[in-house]
Amino acid sequence: MKRNWLIIMLLFIAVAGNAQENKYSTFYYQRATLFEKLPVNSKDIIFLGNSITNGAEWAELFQNKHVKNRGISGDICMGVYDRLDVILKGKPAKIFLLIGINDVSRGTHTDTIVHRIGMIADKIKTDSPKTKLYLQSLLPVTDYYGKFSNHTAHWKDIEKINKGLMQIAEDKNLTYIDLYSHFVDTQTGKMKREYTNDGLHLLGKGYMKWVEIVKPFVEEK
Numbered sequence: 001m002k003r004n005w006l007i008i009m010l011l012f013i014a015v016a017g018n019a020q021e022n023k024y025s026t027f028y029y030q031r032a033t034l035f036e037k038l039p040v041n042s043k044d045i046i047f048l049g050n051s052i053t054n055g056a057e058w059a060e061l062f063q064n065k066h067v068k069n070r071g072i073s074g075d076i077c078m079g080v081y082d083r084l085d086v087i088l089k090g091k092p093a094k095i096f097l098l099i100g101i102n103d104v105s106r107g108t109h110t111d112t113i114v115h116r117i118g119m120i121a122d123k124i125k126t127d128s129p130k131t132k133l134y135l136q137s138l139l140p141v142t143d144y145y146g147k148f149s150n151h152t153a154h155w156k157d158i159e160k161i162n163k164g165l166m167q168i169a170e171d172k173n174l175t176y177i178d179l180y181s182h183f184v185d186t187q188t189g190k191m192k193r194e195y196t197n198d199g200l201h202l203l204g205k206g207y208m209k210w211v212e213i214v215k216p217f218v219e220e221k
Contacts, residue, residue, distance in 0.1 A: 001166065002127050014036070018038055023082075024074075024075075024079050025074050025204045027072065027073055027074060028072050028074065028079060028136060029091065031054075031072040031073075031140070032072065033040070034084050035070060035083065035086055035087075036086050038068075038094050039090060040068065040086075040089070040090025040091075041090050041091075041092070042091045042092065042093060042130075043066045044066045044067075044068050044090065044092040044093060045064070045066055045067045045068065045092065045093055045094045045095075045096070045218055046060075046068050046070050046087055046092045046094065046095045047067065047069055047070060047071060047093075047096045047098075048070045048071065048080060048087070048094065048095055048096065048097050048098075048099070049070075049071045049075065049077075049080070049097060049098040049099045049219050050071060050072060050073060050074060050075040050099060050101065050102055051071065051072075051073035051074060051201060052071070052098060052101070052139065052201060052202060053069065053070070053071030053098055054069065054072055054073045054203065055071070055201060055207070056071075056207050056210075057069070058068065061207065061208075061211050062082030062215070062218055064218075066093075067218065068171075070087060074102060075099065076099070076100075076102045076103045076106070076108075077099055077100060077103050077113060077116035077117055077119075077120065078116060080097070080099050080120055081119055081120050081123065082118065082124050084120065084123050084124065084127070085127075086124070088124065088127040088128040088131070088179055091128045091130060091131060092128070092131050093130075093132065093145075094132045094133075094134065094217075094218070095124060095132070095133050095134065096136055096177075096214060096217075096218075097117070097120065097121075097133065097134065097135055097136060098136040098138070098139075098179075099117065099120070100113045100117060100138050100161055101138055101139070101141070101151055101158075101200070102151075103116070104138075104151060104154045104157050104158070104161070104202065105148070105150040105151040105154070106150070107154075107179065110157050110160045110161050110164065111164070113161055113164075114161055114164030114165065114167075114168065117135070117164075117165060117168065118172075119168075121133055121135070121168060121172055121174060122134075122172075125172065128163070132175070133174050133175070134174070134175045134176075134177050134214070134217055135163060135165050135168060135174055135175070135177065136170070136171050136177045136179050136214070137162040137176070137177065137178050137179045137180040138158045138161055138162055138165075138179075138180065139158075139179055139180060139183050139191065139202075140155065140158060140180060140183050140184040140185075140188065140189070140190055140191040141155050141158070141191055141199055141200050142155075142185075142188075142190035142191040142193065142196065142199045143155070143190070143196055144190070144193055144199060144200050145196075145197065145199045145201060146199075147198045147199050147200070148198065148199055148200045152190075152199050152200070154191055155189065156189070157212055159180070159189075162180055175181065175217065177213065177217060179213060179214075180212060182209060183195055183206070183209070195209065
């Protein structure tokens with residue numbers, strides 16, 4: 001009987017360990033383990049987020065080798081939180097954070113999303129106090145193309161989250177960057193179609209607009 005109990009316990013531990021190992025997507029671990037091999041130093045400017053960040057060539061866009069891409073497609077708030085140590089041990093000069101839309105697609109409550117972004121901000125401040133954190137607003141989405149319905153169906157949540165991010169920035173003395181108002185069609189409350197061809201991700205024109213908005217913050221001393 002004891003032997004059977006021991007076997008059951010070992011199986012439970014193995015299953016639990018495997019579940020923990022596969023907490024995120026295979027692509028997440030492909031990118032995260034790559035980032036573990038790529039050094040970060042105190043001159044670096046990190047763009048941190050999900051596929052929207054992942055999709056840009058930041059160093060080329062800013063003509064600056066110290067601007068580094070740490071985006072992972074499909075990432076969520078806790079995915080970012082769980083990979084912060086690799087970034088923060090290098091004490092980067094700046095971090096530009098854009099995260100949360102995939103949490104929205106999973107039905108996570110807006111208050112929970114804001115709280116988790118606050119956790120990310122707190123960890124950065126604690127582990128790398130000289131790093132300047134910029135909280136970028138979530139971008140609008142549009143259902144015009146009939147894609148990413150789990151994201152676009154919750155488009156009204158985005159403004160609620162952005163209000164929460166503004167409050168975090170005020171409470172924690174951080175810089176909030178309003179991307180949202182530059183990309184939204186004020187008549188519909190959804191993303192302008194000129195910036196996207198799937199309702200969620202950006203076309204080249206969208207990335208150029210993003211660069212235009214954040215360039216003063218990237219270049220400031």
